[in-house]
Amino acid sequence: MRILFIHDNFPAQFGVLGVWLARQGWDVTFATSAEKAAAPGIRVLRYAPHRAPSPETHPYAQPMDKAAINGQGFARAALRAREAGYAPDIIVAHSGWGGGMFARDVFPKAAYVAYCEWWYRHPGADVAFLSRLTGEPVAGSVESPMLESARNAPIAMDLARADAVICPTRFQAEQFPDRLRALLTVQHDGIDTAYHAPDPADRRSTLDGLVAPDAPVVTYATRGMEPHRGFPQFMASLPAILARDPRLQVVIAGENRVAYGNQAKRAVDWKAKALADHDLDPARVRFVGRLDRPLYRRLLRRSDAHVYLTVPFVLSWSMLEAMSLACPLVLSDTAPVREFADASSARLVPFGDPAAIAEGVLETLAERPPAEARGARAREIITSTCSIATLWPEKARLFTELARAGG
Incomplete structure (x- = not known):
């Protein structure tokens, strides 16, 4: 053929x-x-x-x-x-x-x-x-x-x-x-669910020394840092998240770019704006840039709470890959997300509410067995629908x- x-x-x-x-x-x-x-x-x-x-x-x-x-x-x-x-x-x-x-x-x-x-x-x-x-x-x-x-x-x-x-x-x-x-x-x-699968060895990774072995790790990974993917709201949620546990580390993957939206949105450096608006410790909020596939997978396997936010728009593969990796998920309660995830597989939070996003992350970190059970359910959903x-x-x-x- x-x-x-x-x-x-x-x-x-x-x-x-x-x-x-x-x-x-x-x-x-x-x-x-x-x-x-x-x-x-x-x-x-x-x-x-x-x-x-x-x-x-x-x-x-x-x-x-x-x-x-x-x-x-x-x-x-x-x-x-x-x-x-x-x-x-x-x-x-x-x-x-x-x-x-x-x-x-x-x-x-x-x-x-x-x-x-x-x-x-x-x-x-x-x-x-x-x-x-x-x-x-x-x-x-x-x-x-x-x-x-x-x-x-x-x-x-x-x-x-x-x-x-x-x-x-x-x-x-x-x-x-x-x-x-x-x-x-x-x-x-x-989604390649065989490749994007959890691994206990990577769950213990320090990400080449980036995080301590016992550090709770919150992750965010999309193509760009932009309003369509809730980057401003995620960054606004971090002060409350970081204040709860001094060991906690936030790792942000992706490029400082805007892929979607009008020219006014594209003209803003959303990363610089967020760092200017919020007092964040650079030793605890790490920007690792665009990662190759093995490093990206290792990061998500290490995640204790992975945040994905989106307006009603084209859904990122990254959310489905995170589901396949059984990540404990904090997701925006928006229509494209709800097509694949619900309360059994993720903590759903209002897109535009940084306080609620922080609460969702902190609950996910604090209540490990339920969060891990939701991650396991997320993987079941993706392997049955998108493999x-x-x-x-x-x-x-x-x-x-x-x-x-x-x-």
Whole structure:
């Protein structure tokens, strides 16, 4: 079976699945604009837009303009591959940025699967939530609804042409209009629950001397330090947490960056702001930056209370990985979290209440048997719903059935 993945980034949602398929004997190609893309068993097809979108394009049409130029970049690379004899049986493309927009035109005999993450609205669920939390009005103008709607044009084109549409979570699928939601198959990307498993040896780790063997360790780990992931609220909770036990250590993994939100949110250094607003001992609040996978796993295995917070938005893999690792969890009581966790598997706390977050962490640290029981339940949930051992064979069957039906 010849499969072609299309995604501007690499490995993104498809890379590790592609490696697994290659090991099963599939012929795997990954089309991407990422310059350093490489993985065992995967052929890489690089594409790039030949020019930037024109500033003269009507604002409502700019998302489509950008996607079309990106799609043209893929199409040119794909046509060269077709001329050299390449023809996939099935194409799986990330929808929204245009990479797969013309894939069916280049390879009309291939089945086509669109991977859709979000349907844009004004205000979106995330923006409306933050507005209610802060009391600040939603930024924008009378044209904002039109501008947001226009971002859906490339996604709608993919939905119209796809043989199947995958959306990773029910919450994300609920953002789509009813008539389009019926087209979606909700199926997560999958968590490697064998790799992300608890280990008693790592539970005793000092993290290379970063923490004492008997120190209670509170962890926080997301891609960036930003309002969408509750970083300001987490930092505001730390003075109360640190005051309870002088041995306690807080370890924060991730980059000082903003991945989500408008330009005003992206312009703020949230780490610097938090450190200026709160008197935190740098010997007890450690920023360890972006960790490679083994160090990240070791950190979460050592955690006595792992905090994950999010507004109603795309759920981070990191929360599900922490569940798989049986971490004692303190999670925001928000819709995407509740899809996977409840009171039996985590301590759920109000997103916008630092005092409640601190209380949840301190309770988790103080009441170890119940916290560990919740961690064990969290792992049960993820192994039964999101394990790659189940999901990846299901995806392979779906792709095979679609390809055969299309052929």
